[in-house]
Amino acid sequence: MSNELPLSKEQILDTAEQVLRRFGPDKTSVLDVARALQVSHGTLYRHFSSKASLREAVTDRWLTRSIAEPLADIANGTDGSYSVRLRLWLQTLIGCKRTYASDDPEMFAMYAAVTESAAEIIEAHLDHLIGQITTIIEGGIRAGEFKALEPRETARAIFLAFLHFHHPAHFRQWTNERIDADFDAVWRLLLGGITSVPSH
Amino acid sequence: MSNELPLSKEQILDTAEQVLRRFGPDKTSVLDVARALQVSHGTLYRHFSSKASLREAVTDRWLTRSIAEPLADIANGTDGSYSVRLRLWLQTLIGCKRTYASDDPEMFAMYAAVTESAAEIIEAHLDHLIGQITTIIEGGIRAGEFKALEPRETARAIFLAFLHFHHPAHFRQWTNERIDADFDAVWRLLLGGITSVPSH
Incomplete structure (x- = not known):
């Protein structure tokens, strides 16, 4: 995955907010957001280590x-x-x-x-x-x-x-x-x- | 069930409160309260037609x-x-x-x-x-x-x-x-x- 571009916090939060709105907070996983951003789970995980931390940052x-x-x-x-x-x-x-x-x-x-x-x-x-x-x-x-x-x-x-x-x-x-x-x-x-x- | 004694509202609520405390509001049914009162489901049903109405009366x-x-x-x-x-x-x-x-x-x-x-x-x-x-x-x-x-x-x-x-x-x-x-x-x-x- 060395061809991934660096992600800004704002980009991640923009996408996370879209995904959370679409699937709802209970059904959205970190993996769903990683997919929408077209990055690996590991890349996103370095920014947000759990569903809860992603939800909290968006809120x-x-x-x-x-x-x-x-x-x-x-x-x-x-x-x-x-x-x-x-x-x-x-x-x-x-x-x-x-x-x-x-x-x-x-x-x-x-x-x-x-x-x-x-x-x-x-x-x-x-x-x-x-x-x-x-x-x-x-x-x-x-x-x-x-x-x-x-x-x-x-x-x-x-x-x-x-x-x-x-x-x-x-x-x-x-x-x-x-x-x-x-x-x-x-x-x-x-x-x-x-x-x-x-x-x- | 013609040998049942008439129940006062207070008796029912006393027993219902005990049962609700023991089993918790989610797990208590009208039938549980009827059993504790040793009356038929039908007898209790004349006073309280649902779990919700029993809970509300006790509250x-x-x-x-x-x-x-x-x-x-x-x-x-x-x-x-x-x-x-x-x-x-x-x-x-x-x-x-x-x-x-x-x-x-x-x-x-x-x-x-x-x-x-x-x-x-x-x-x-x-x-x-x-x-x-x-x-x-x-x-x-x-x-x-x-x-x-x-x-x-x-x-x-x-x-x-x-x-x-x-x-x-x-x-x-x-x-x-x-x-x-x-x-x-x-x-x-x-x-x-x-x-x-x-x-x-």
């Missing part, structure tokens, strides 16, 4: 591209007040999850499975997202719009308080007719908890 | 006895301020769930499965619990301790904001070392959102 890339990167633009943006930005950030996170749950069910199912099994990848993803909320909270505190809260701890609490709307375990509730009213109710509660009270 | 009774009833005493109690009562109510809910997850894993697994499949039972249970939070919120508003919130909507938002700590889908997180710090952070956020601001 990790998907989480970064489809969730974390679009949200970073909002967290680092300058439009509107900090509470407007925080609400938009949460709604975008939730909107992305809902869209993927309905329009990309294969990828969503794989992400839901990885959420259960690959704690490290998910922890890193959550830390990254909570870091983005922290940026918004810090800005709001500096601007006097939010109370003098502990930013990172508050960001984590906000992320957890909205779990119903973005954690894949609850996706069946996302088509419930009162999901938007529920979001508004939790949002109002949160906003009351973080907004600074005008001094007299 | 429903368990939810009422183990969760809803102990919490009602707190919601209807008169000790402490309303925010102290609300915190105690949430901590008791969460404490019950954690205890059952570790000490009664068979029943907890059955409850987690029913949560996924039997929407009506779970909805009724949630409505009941949210009604208890509503009672506390209404008291706190009357006493001037809480803002003039819409009580039921606020109660639902509080229940949802603490999902991470009480929904069975998240039970793996309950042994995480920072779970109590996370609870405190969400609690502080919530308390800031509901507590009335002293007027000047």
Whole structure:
């Protein structure tokens, strides 16, 4: 197999994602991906030693591209007040999850499975997202719009308080007719908890 | 089988719970429960027409006895301020769930499965619990301790904001070392959102 061209990680992940979508995560083996790439099992094995590691790498890339990167633009943006930005950030996170749950069910199912099994990848993803909320909270505190809260701890609490709307375990509730009213109710509660009270 | 004594629903559920604990929910059939009760399959079938309905009835009774009833005493109690009562109510809910997850894993697994499949039972249970939070919120508003919130909507938002700590889908997180710090952070956020601001 000395005539094989070197494979980039991105090429492998592109093909792995296609194969995983076609066959489903349970039925896709490392060998299937090697075949689709027209390389030997051994070549691919040097990059990914198991089905699980292949699935996790594809999910990790998907989480970064489809969730974390679009949200970073909002967290680092300058439009509107900090509470407007925080609400938009949460709604975008939730909107992305809902869209993927309905329009990309294969990828969503794989992400839901990885959420259960690959704690490290998910922890890193959550830390990254909570870091983005922290940026918004810090800005709001500096601007006097939010109370003098502990930013990172508050960001984590906000992320957890909205779990119903973005954690894949609850996706069946996302088509419930009162999901938007529920979001508004939790949002109002949160906003009351973080907004600074005008001094007299 | 005319010599069979009439069976009460409670007797059936007591025996069904024992059998389900012994064999596990997946392996227990209506016939197993009939055998343990020493009645014919047909007799039991008049009460429960499927494995699923038997499991749901046992879970429903368990939810009422183990969760809803102990919490009602707190919601209807008169000790402490309303925010102290609300915190105690949430901590008791969460404490019950954690205890059952570790000490009664068979029943907890059955409850987690029913949560996924039997929407009506779970909805009724949630409505009941949210009604208890509503009672506390209404008291706190009357006493001037809480803002003039819409009580039921606020109660639902509080229940949802603490999902991470009480929904069975998240039970793996309950042994995480920072779970109590996370609870405190969400609690502080919530308390800031509901507590009335002293007027000047």
